[in-house]
Amino acid sequence: MKKPNVAIFDFACCEGCQLQIANMGEDVLDVISAINIVEWREAMSEKWDKLFDVAIVEGSITDSHAAERIKKIRERAKVLIAYGSCATIGGVNGMKNAFELEDIRSYVYGDSSGYFPTEMTRAVHQVVPVDYFVYGCPVYIPEFVSVLKAVLQGIPYYVPDYAVCVECRMNENVCMYDRKVACLGPVTKAGCNSWCINNGNICYGCRGMVSNPNEKGAREVLSKYNISMEMIVNKMNMYNKCRELGQDE
Amino acid sequence: MNKKELNIEVRYLTRVEGHGNIVVNMKEGKLETCHFEVVESPRFFEGMLRGRSVFEAQHITSRICGICACGHTLASIQAAEDALGIVPTAQTIKLRKFLLDLEMLDSHLLHIYLLAAPDLLGVKSFVPLIASHNEVVRRALRMKKTCNTLCDILVGRHVHPISAIVGGFTKLPGTKDINVMLDMLHGMIPDMDATIELALSLKFPEFERDTEYVGLVSDDDEYPMLIGDIGSTDGVRMRKEDYRKVANEFIVPHSSAKRAKLSRESYAVGALARFNLNSEKLLPKAKAVAEAIGLKPKCINPYLNTAAQLIESVHCLDHAVCILEDIRRNPLNYQEELVVGLNEQHLIPVRAGSGVGAVEVPRGILFHSYQTDENGVIMNADCIIPTNQNTGNIEYDMTKLVPEILHKTEKEITLDLEMLVRAYDPCISCSTHLLDVQFINR
Numbered sequence: 001m002k003k004p005n006v007a008i009f010d011f012a013c014c015e016g017c018q019l020q021i022a023n024m025g026e027d028v029l030d031v032i033s034a035i036n037i038v039e040w041r042e043a044m045s046e047k048w049d050k051l052f053d054v055a056i057v058e059g060s061i062t063d064s065h066a067a068e069r070i071k072k073i074r075e076r077a078k079v080l081i082a083y084g085s086c087a088t089i090g091g092v093n094g095m096k097n098a099f100e101l102e103d104i105r106s107y108v109y110g111d112s113s114g115y116f117p118t119e120m121t122r123a124v125h126q127v128v129p130v131d132y133f134v135y136g137c138p139v140y141i142p143e144f145v146s147v148l149k150a151v152l153q154g155i156p157y158y159v160p161d162y163a164v165c166v167e168c169r170m171n172e173n174v175c176m177y178d179r180k181v182a183c184l185g186p187v188t189k190a191g192c193n194s195w196c197i198n199n200g201n202i203c204y205g206c207r208g209m210v211s212n213p214n215e216k217g218a219r220e221v222l223s224k225y226n227i228s229m230e231m232i233v234n235k236m237n238m239y240n241k242c243r244e245l246g247q248d249e
Numbered sequence: 250m251n252k253k254e255l256n257i258e259v260r261y262l263t264r265v266e267g268h269g270n271i272v273v274n275m276k277e278g279k280l281e282t283c284h285f286e287v288v289e290s291p292r293f294f295e296g297m298l299r300g301r302s303v304f305e306a307q308h309i310t311s312r313i314c315g316i317c318a319c320g321h322t323l324a325s326i327q328a329a330e331d332a333l334g335i336v337p338t339a340q341t342i343k344l345r346k347f348l349l350d351l352e353m354l355d356s357h358l359l360h361i362y363l364l365a366a367p368d369l370l371g372v373k374s375f376v377p378l379i380a381s382h383n384e385v386v387r388r389a390l391r392m393k394k395t396c397n398t399l400c401d402i403l404v405g406r407h408v409h410p411i412s413a414i415v416g417g418f419t420k421l422p423g424t425k426d427i428n429v430m431l432d433m434l435h436g437m438i439p440d441m442d443a444t445i446e447l448a449l450s451l452k453f454p455e456f457e458r459d460t461e462y463v464g465l466v467s468d469d470d471e472y473p474m475l476i477g478d479i480g481s482t483d484g485v486r487m488r489k490e491d492y493r494k495v496a497n498e499f500i501v502p503h504s505s506a507k508r509a510k511l512s513r514e515s516y517a518v519g520a521l522a523r524f525n526l527n528s529e530k531l532l533p534k535a536k537a538v539a540e541a542i543g544l545k546p547k548c549i550n551p552y553l554n555t556a557a558q559l560i561e562s563v564h565c566l567d568h569a570v571c572i573l574e575d576i577r578r579n580p581l582n583y584q585e586e587l588v589v590g591l592n593e594q595h596l597i598p599v600r601a602g603s604g605v606g607a608v609e610v611p612r613g614i615l616f617h618s619y620q621t622d623e624n625g626v627i628m629n630a631d632c633i634i635p636t637n638q639n640t641g642n643i644e645y646d647m648t649k650l651v652p653e654i655l656h657k658t659e660k661e662i663t664l665d666l667e668m669l670v671r672a673y674d675p676c677i678s679c680s681t682h683l684l685d686v687q688f689i690n691r
Contacts, residue, residue, distance in 0.1 A: 012292050015266055016315020016408040022359065023407060025394025026387055029379065037376065043363060044374035045263040062292070092312045095297040104296035118291060137312065138408040181590035199405035199412045200419025201589050204308065231593065238301075238309065 004053035004152065007039035009073055011059030011066050012093055012121075017084035017139045018042050018058055024141055031145070034152065052077045054151055060086040060093040060242075061122045074128040079151055082124040083144075085137035089208040090242025092137070093121040097241045123242050132157055137206035137239065140192045160190040161211055164203050168194035176202050182227045184235055187213040205239045251655035253278040257663050264364045264374065266316050266676045271666050273651060283648045285640060285670055298630040303329045303621045304415050304592045310617065310632065311409045314676055316359065318409045319352040319400065320610025321617070323475065328617040329415045331604025333597075333625065340585055341417040342475070343572055348403060348413065349474050349608070350569040355396035355407060356611035357520070357558040357565075360674045361448070362389035365555045368668045369451045385447065392440050395433050399569075402426050416597070417587045424580065431573045434566060441566055445538055448559045453552045454665060458649045460549065460642055461512050462522035463495065465609050472523070472530040472564060474609040482525050482547055483512040489607035492616040496633050508641035509633070515641035518613025519673060520557035521548060532571075535564035551646050552672045558611075592625065599625035612636060612676050636675045643673055 008018060021028060022043070038048035055077035061067050074080055085091030096104055097120050105118060124130055134147050150157035160166075164185035168175075171194050176183035184205035185197060196203055222229060255275035262269045274282040294313055298306060307325040311318045323345055330337060337345070362385070363375045372378060378386050397407045402422055405411030412420040422430065466480030467473040479487045479495050487495055496509040510516060524531075525546040528539060539545075539560045544553060591597050603620040613635030620629040646669055654662055 014312050014315040014318070016312075016318060019315045019359075019408055022363065022390075022393060023397045024390075025397070026390045028390060029387070032376070032379070040374075041261055041263050042266060043264060044376060045367075046373050046376070092297070092309055093292055095301075095309075096293050098300075099296060104293050107296045107299070108291065108293050118293070138315065138406070176590070179588055179590075180594055181588065182593060195405065196411050200586070201405075201411045201414070227593075238305070 003034065003036040005038045005048065005050070006035045006054045006056065007048060007052045007073075007077075008037070008042075008056045009039075009058070010042065011057065011070065011087070011124075012062040013059035013084065013086040013091075015042055015058065017086075017134075017136075020138050020141055020144070031148065035148075050076075054079045054081065056081045056083045057087050057124055058083045060090050061119075061124060061127045062093060062096075063118050067119075067122075067127055070124060070127055079131045080124075080128070081132040081134060081147065081151065082130045083134045084139050085135065085206045085208075085239055087124045088130075088133045088135050089206075089240060090121050090123045090126075090245075091206070091239055094241035095238060096121050097244070098237060120245065121242055122245060126242065126245055133159055135159060135189060135207035136192055137204075140195065142193075143191050162190050163210055163213075164188045164190050164192065164194050164197070164207075166190050167192070168197050168203075170194075171198055173197045177221055177225050180225060182222075182225070182231060182235065184232075186218055186221065187236075205236055209236075209240060209243070252659075255651070255655075255659065255662070257659065257666065259663060259667060262667060262670060264367065265671060265674075266314070269670070269675060271647075271663075271670060273647065273662075273666065275651070280648065280651060283644060283651060285643045285647065287637075287640070295630040295632060298619070298627045301627055302592065303332060303619055303625045303627050304590075306617075306619060306627060306630070307414060308409075313632065313634075315408050316356055316676060317352065317610045317612065317615075319348055319404070319407065319413075320608060320615055322410050322413050323349060324606035324608040324610070324615045324617040326413065326415050327475075327606030327608060328604045328619050329606075331606065332602040332619050332621050333415070333604070334600060334602065335416055335597075337417060338585060340582060343576070344403070344418060344421075345413070346475050347569055347572045348400070348410070349610075350565040350572070351396050351399050351403070351407070353474070353565045353611055354562050354569070355393060355400070356674075357562045358389060358392050358396065358444075360611075361444070361555060361558055361562070362386075362393075364674070365668075365671055366451070368664065368671065369453070388440050388443060392437060392444070395437050399430055399433060402430055414587065414589055417585055419587050419589050421581050421583055421586050427573055427576055427581075431570065431577065434570050434573065437566060441563060444559065445541075445563065448556065449541060453550070453556065454668065455550065456552060456646075456650055456653070456669075457549045458551070458646050460645070461516040462525045462547070463511060463516045463518050463638070464522045464526045464614050465607065466526055470530055472527050472532075472568070474523075477607070479607060479614065480526055481511055481516065482522075485511060489605050489616075492605055492607060492618070492633065496616070496638060498633070509638040510641065515645050516638065517551070517642045517673075518635045518638045519554055520561050520611070521551065521554040522613060523609060524548070524557040524560060531560065531564050532567045534567055535560050538563050551642075551669060554672045554674065558674070599623070610635060612674050613638060634676070636673070639673050639675065643670060643675075 183202040185203035257273040259271040400407035465477035467477040
């Protein structure tokens, strides 16, 4: 089989999801041996001017230059993977959308804010069609490897559409609600192996919401533990603010 | 013969974290432009933090940078605790220092092997090295993986640590974990020795420019990374609360670039700055490596920042071992394990206040500062990132360097400039603050 030509691109993000690849250790050599990485600015000086079999895109679209650039990448890519929370759901960059753009620009850059054109933060699929989604802040490497395998075989990858709670129960964690702490596990897509709760923290919703959350159940839980809806919405907005812009392109 | 005309434009410099350009322009022997431009899309973290609980600040600001996520976490927590009046326990400080050792090791090794070494070995990236220097690449990935696994055990993961929060840790490593981590660190020593051997064989470009170096300083005998005052090689010493007087951010009229300066036109932060300020506090093996390399304070060759990173890696490995051996002798108190979110139940006293975090992260001193209202909600936030403290200094280096290397080909000059910028290990995603966006269209 001919190795697919793969390129890795980054938009507004922390580049931590790319770093997750380097963090695989020597296993990364197995991944690299299955593909032909033709462009990866963070790690390589090589450039590529032909079509990409696969483009892996990290980061959100936050200005007009980025929108143009992602459209060009889409035109050159047979398969496009949105990689990490910023790309798949807008992620923390979406918190910007809660402010007037002019206000937030002048807050950070003062009189020089004119140099910093910005637009509402969008996830990649809110600008161009996306073929595969790898959720998470950061991505969970076992899931990325599964997605990559599916891409190489040309078959779909199904992101779990059940709540993080399913995995959390399997890991025998004490429910955060039983510890009187509000957690977004009940409404967030699984697939991370309840990474944060395993380590004593709550779920912050970085993988986006399940498509059909149990709203009634969630309301019951909130009232049982006397947690306000406002607090939950505020927590959700940390990663999921871009939902308001609509999921479909 | 020396060149009179030069037109270098490196768009999206590779093998650095984030998006930056190098633009150099010379006409009739006169240097017109010598810029390191930052073209990263601004992400407005300081603006976005307003209205969030100060207890969430660490989770959010960790996302400023994937490489130094643990460093941002520690600076953020320090600022939040300072604002809230929370004093961390000795055990928490010990574990945070251990986390910072791992952060330095991980980041420095990534830079030395994967970002800087390809230039010194004459290739474009680590990919060709997989064939030509397979054992070297494997060693780099193995060491990096070890750092990563250690972070997994300590804080859940390296990229965006989970269990380090305001007040302490939501999960403490068990006795078995401590032993496993110690074994892993011991197991890393042969690879570190091989790294030292490799570094001794590398030849760094010769170039010098005297500048001011800024970093944490302290009165005890520990190489300061987590806690200290702000000091400089020009003799400045200030409390961390006065960080604004250190950075003195200002705007250059001709280029609209916001920069930092202290006693002179620019200053530098990072491994070389720390070495220049505190080399006598390094652990013995790191001192021996410095001597073998021939690095002495005050070293003013910016290319040797990479060498200083190696020396610090040796120090941090030994320091991390010391901390774990100490924990083995004095086991952790598991009563200190925290439940997250207690602030939401109003079980933690909250006050209106302001706080500053000043922490050495791989690329230099990092400042976070928050002002909160009586509910602990952030009203104002300020983050000053190592890379934007270095940008002005990088440009002054470039301006001195270019006239000294005009006998070289344009390609060689470009490579020298790229290597110079890479030596600072810039972290451009971090630069939430940078204003240098002047484009030259010709």
